[in-house]
Amino acid sequence: QDTYCVLGNPVEHSRSPWIHARFAELTGQDLSYGRQRIELGQFAQDIAALQAAQCRGCNVTVPFKFEAAELAQHLSPRAQLAGAANVLSLRADGIHADNTDGIGLVKDIEHNANRPLAGQDVLLIGAGGAAAGVLGPLLDARPARLVVVNRTHAKALDLVARHQTLADRNGCQLEAPPIDQIKGDFAVVINATASSLSGAEVPVPASVLRPGSLALDMMYGPAAQGFLSWAAAHGSQGRDGLGMLVEQAAEAFEIWRGVRPPSAQVLAELRALL
Numbered sequence: 001q002d003t004y005c006v007l008g009n010p011v012e013h014s015r016s017p018w019i020h021a022r023f024a025e026l027t028g029q030d031l032s033y034g035r036q037r038i039e040l041g042q043f044a045q046d047i048a049a050l051q052a053a054q055c056r057g058c059n060v061t062v063p064f065k066f067e068a069a070e071l072a073q074h075l076s077p078r079a080q081l082a083g084a085a086n087v088l089s090l091r092a093d094g095i096h097a098d099n100t101d102g103i104g105l106v107k108d109i110e111h112n113a114n115r116p117l118a119g120q121d122v123l124l125i126g127a128g129g130a131a132a133g134v135l136g137p138l139l140d141a142r143p144a145r146l147v148v149v150n151r152t153h154a155k156a157l158d159l160v161a162r163h164q165t166l167a168d169r170n171g172c173q174l175e176a177p178p179i180d181q182i183k184g185d186f187a188v189v190i191n192a193t194a195s196s197l198s199g200a201e202v203p204v205p206a207s208v209l210r211p212g213s214l215a216l217d218m219m220y221g222p223a224a225q226g227f228l229s230w231a232a233a234h235g236s237q238g239r240d241g242l243g244m245l246v247e248q249a250a251e252a253f254e255i256w257r258g259v260r261p262p263s264a265q266v267l268a269e270l271r272a273l274l
C-alpha cells in the first residue's frame, strides 16, 4: 500500500488525513495517509527517513513550506514563484515540489463560491508565506486589478515586484500601495494575514468592501471568526478557508494519483462534520 502524510508543527489538528482518506475511499485508491510532527531543524532529516521508508509523498504545512521548496531537486514553476511548497512527491529521481495553495484558493472562489475572477478587482491582504503562495495563481485567473497590501509595506512591494512579469503577461494591473492608501472597493477581498489569530482588528478599512463582495479568510475555525464577522457587519459574503484546504488537497491527490477526487462533495461532508 502506498503511504503519504502531512508534515508540520503543530500538525495534531490537521484535517488532511481525513480529507485524503475520504478522497481515496471515493476514488477507490488503495493508500494510507498519516500525520507526522516535525521538530524545528529536523525537516531534511525526517524527509530522508520518509524516503528510506518508501513514503510516496507528503503535504507540508506551517512552518516548513519554505524548507520544502529549498530541499527539492525539482520545483514546479508555481512553487518556484511562491518560493514555497505544500506538496512533495518522493520519487526515484528525487524530490518534486509543487504548490497547490493558490490553485486551491482560485478553484474554491470560482467553482465552490461561484465567483469568476476574470476581469474583477481583487484585494489581497498580507505579504507573508500564505500570500506569496497564492499570488501567482490569482494572477493566472486574470483579474483586471489586483492590489496587495500589508502592515509592513516593503514586503508587499517585494512580493509584487516578483510577480510583475506574470501580471503584465496576463493583462492585470498589479499594485502595492501603502495599507492606509487603498483606493476603491473590490469584488473579492482575501485575508492572507494572521491578524484574526491574535484577535487584532482587520487591518484594512471597510470601504474596501462593496455590497455583495466576497470576503475570504484563508483560515478556518475560530481563527477566521473576526474577519467573517467584519465582512457580515458590512454587507459582504464571508467565506472561510475550509474550501481552499479541500481544493489544495484535491490538487495534491491528483498530482500523486492521477485521479480527480470529488472535492465539492468532500467539502460539504467536512463542513457538516465540524
Ligand code: ATR
Pocket (backbone or CB within 6 Å): 125, 126, 127, 128, 129, 130, 131, 150, 151, 152, 155, 192, 193, 194, 195, 198, 200, 203
Ligand atoms: P504566513 O505564512 O501565515 O503568511 P507570515 O509569513 O509570518 O505567516 O506572515 C504573516 C502575515 O500576517 C504578514 O503579512 C503579517 O504582516 P507583516 O508582514 O507586517 O508582519 C500579517 N500580520 C500578522 N499579524 C498582523 C496584525 N496584527 N495586523 C496586520 N497584519 C498582521
